[in-house]
Amino acid sequence: MKRILVTDQNRLRQLQYTGVTEEKLQLIYHHRNHLIPLIDTIVDELYEEIMKVEKLKKLIHEHSNLTHLKETQKEYLKECFLATINDEYIQKRYNIGLKHSEVGLELKWYLSTYTKYADIISIHLSRTIPNVALPLYNAIHALFSFDMQLTLEAYSKIELQKAAHPLRFEFEKVxxxxxxxxxxxxxxxxxxxxxxxxxxxxxxxxxxxxxxxxxxxxxxxxxxxxxxxxxxxxxxxxxxxxxxxxxxxxxxxxxxxxxxxxxxxxxxxxxxxxxxxxxxxxxxxxxxxxxxxxxxxxxxxxxxxxxxxxxxxxxxxxxxRPYLFLRDFDFLEIYAYEISTIDFGRLTWTDEKMKRFVKSLGMTGDSPIGKRCYEVLHKRTVPCSGCPVLEGKQETMMTTVESVDGLHYYKVRPLPQNKIFELSRALLIIQDITRESKVMFHTIEKLLQLAEYRDDDTKNHVERIGILSGMLARLAGCDEKFVANIEIAAKFHDIGKVGIPDSILNKPGKLTNEEWDSMKTHAQIGHQILSNLDLPVIQMAASIARTHHEWWNGQGYPNGLKGEEIPLEGRIVAIVDVFDALLSKRVYKDAFPPEQVKAILMDGSGHQFDPKLIDLFIMMWDEFITTRERLLSRD
Incomplete structure (x- = not known):
């Protein structure tokens, strides 16, 4: 009797591709009397493993029960061991895949069931019928491979439907x-x-x-x-x-x-x-x-x-619920607004505080409803990088807003909502932290002034580092927010030197090993000074302070970071800092000529410096030299 009774030519080709043949099915059928008595044990062992996974255990309790599932799996294995594939068998396997996808079982877990089945069956075959264990295992594995393809098809269909109608699936679940x-x-x-x-x-x-x-x-x-x-x-x-x-x-x-x-x-x-x-x-x-x-x-x-x-x-x-929270806690210094996630960023609702806030930004007359949040709040034509809604995260995003009375600092974060509502809307709040931030920023700037006072070269050097770092960041393709931040943040790269003794900081001769070890601690000191303020620009400054002495090959300090483990801002300032320092006169050295500096930077490519950034820097060498000379003439 034939064991493949399939009418669809595409399915026949699929069977061929997965290695399912008449001979293999006949082999399974021939040994059915050895295989079927093993079914209870195989299924028990499988579910013993499954129930160790808390996520799967919870899913089983929510959508079925262990006894029912075991019976279903026993029936499935019996059909496999009877080894007849017809149109009904295919449709049944496909429908089961659809059902598992609909209840939320991740594909990786479903497919791993087949792998675990194969492992368990292999062990039992080697014990009970060792002479034919390998060819019989290969035959069963081919059948499982075909079934897995049907499962993939079913899951793909559901995922396409979810992509086209996400609301329908979430709504049905709720x-x-x-x-x-x-x-x-x-x-x-x-x-x-x-x-x-x-x-x-x-x-x-x-x-x-x-x-x-x-x-x-x-x-x-x-x-x-x-x-x-x-x-x-x-x-x-x-x-x-x-x-x-x-x-x-x-x-x-x-x-x-x-x-x-x-x-x-x-x-x-x-x-x-x-x-x-x-x-x-x-x-x-x-x-x-x-x-x-x-x-x-x-x-x-x-x-x-x-x-x-x-x-x-x-x-x-x-x-x-989250809107009522905002209404009940109106005394909080926060502004709330809602945006569409389907027509991304379109403002669909604002609270009264937010309406007043928008007016303070200079918008008069027209309501902000219908406009894009990034256009209204940030004067951007494209969505903000780091947007918590676009990136699907609950973490706070720090941002700055320019208003008529200067720069303001804000924390932006989404409020958790019912999942089904999040498919079309996102509720966000803005918290003004300008007052606290300016106090801390002022304190940090005073520390920078102290560093400038202790080192005559520092003031002009840090200003140049900021501008030149912004140039290299723009050349590297960074967005304007990154460029604006690094122009400020780079100035704080050596702020940790306030913790280094004058005897070491201004020593005209070569440093001893102990003095050099002390000097290197300025990277960590700088990071500690800056890292407690969560403004984006100061967080970038903290990162620069800690990483601008790291080397591309991992031989820098303080943490021996390597390659792209070093954040981009650290790699940029590393080049600009050396460029300006070598061209400058110091108490311990004379200024190097430009061509010698250029050769040193090129020689450090791939060793001390990011090779791609060095290539860009050298390509625009004359522009960097001209800008530095212009800044020197202004000092």
Whole structure:
């Protein structure tokens, strides 16, 4: 009897590519009586390993149970050992791959199951039928390889669907977690016409119950209430006639719009809670009668409606929760804004503080809503580098903003939200740290002035290092933010020398080994002075202080970093520092002529210096020399 009974030519070619042949399947089938009795032991050993992985253990408890999974796997192995591949076998394997992808099992874990199976089977074959263990193992492995390809296809399909409709998958996941199941959807589908048929009666009860619930605390006018009741009636008709609860994107848009009116304080969250409870009560009054209770499924329908309402209210709460935090803690010195992640950076909401902040930046008249955050806040035409939303991180981003009264320093970070909302929106806050930062910056600048006072060459040297480093950074293709930062940060490269004794710092002769060891500590001292201030420019300065004496070949100090382990800013300043120092007169040496300096830098390429940066520097040698001479003439 033939063991390959596949009608699709593409699948036949796929079997051939993975090494599945009639002969191999016949071999498996011939030894089925040896293999099938091993199934229980093989599956037990597999799941003993799986349950050691906490992530997989949790996934099993969430979506199935161990007994059921073991039975499923035993059935699968039995099908493998009976060794017949037909269209049904292929479709079944493919569908199982789809299911595992949908529940969130990572592909690497699923594929590793096949590998673990193969290992376990290999051990048992070598014990039970050693004479044919190797060819039989190869045959089973070929079959597993084919099954793995089907799994990859299934996962690829799901991933493509997730990429095209990410909201649908996240929404479905949250929906089921909240207890609103596929069975509930089927119940609503079956009886959705009941809402339309009895909408007038439902609205009569809804009106009466709603007015009783809000009682004497009415803050809405008669017109507002009438408009609200008309909206509810229209919503019920359209929502259930068109079965919007089945369209994740459309349903989520409605939930998001309702959430927005709460966020903007047009309605209180409790208003929606009362509305949902009142709808459920109105349905019960209409359908919990003798006329309808004769239908055995009507109670299921009512319960499904209630779970839909509960899920909807739960989603609203999850979406608005971080915004309510901002409202309740309004005394915090933070500004909040929301951007679209689909149409990236488009401002979709700002709090009152943020509106005032935007005006302080010089924007008058038009609302910032609809404009890009990076255009409004940073005067950029492209998104900011390091943006926590673009990079998908929760860490704080430090940034500077130029306003009419000077430079301001800010911390920017996203607030955690419901995952489904993050697919379309990101909520960020800005915290102004200008006052604290300026105090610390002022202190650091005083230390730099102290270093200048102790070393006559330092002042002019550090100014040149800043400008020349900016030139090399721009030449290396760095963005303007990096260039602007390094022009300031590079000036602090030797600030650690405030901790070096004058006898060593200004010694005209050669340093002893002990003195040289002491001198080298200035890199660490500088880093310690600067690293406690988390402004980006000072963090870069701390990095430069620590790394501008590291060598490309790893023979520098203080940490023996090598190659690109040395941050780019350190590699840039290393070249510029040596360039300017060699061209300058010091107490311990005369100035070197430019051609000799050029030769020294070229000789250090790939040893002391980054070879790519040296190539760029030498290519623009005349421009660097001219700029340095211009700066000297200005001193």
């Amino acid at each position: 929906r089921q977690i909240n207890g609103f199941t596929d069975e509930d959807v089927q119940n609503l589908n079956q009886f959705s016409g009941y809402i339309s048929f009895q909408v007038e009666q439902i609205m009569t009860y809804f009106r009466d119950i709603f007015l009783q619930r809000i009682g004497n605390e009415r803050v809405y006018t008669f017109v507002e209430l009438e408009n609200f009741f008309a909206y509810i009636k229209t919503f019920l008709l359209q929502f259930f006639q068109e079965k919007i609860y089945q369209d994740s994107e459309a349903f989520f848009r409605i939930i998001r719009d309702w959430s927005r009116v709460i966020i903007e304080s047009k309605y209180h969250e409790n208003f929606f809670q009362i509305t949902g409870e009142t709808l459920c009560d109105a349905l019960r009054k209409v359908f919990m009668t003798k006329e309808y209770l004769a239908n055995q499924y009507i109670l299921q329908y009512i319960h499904s409606f209630e779970r839909l309402t509960k899920f909807t209210l739960s989603m609203i709460h999850e979406i608005i």
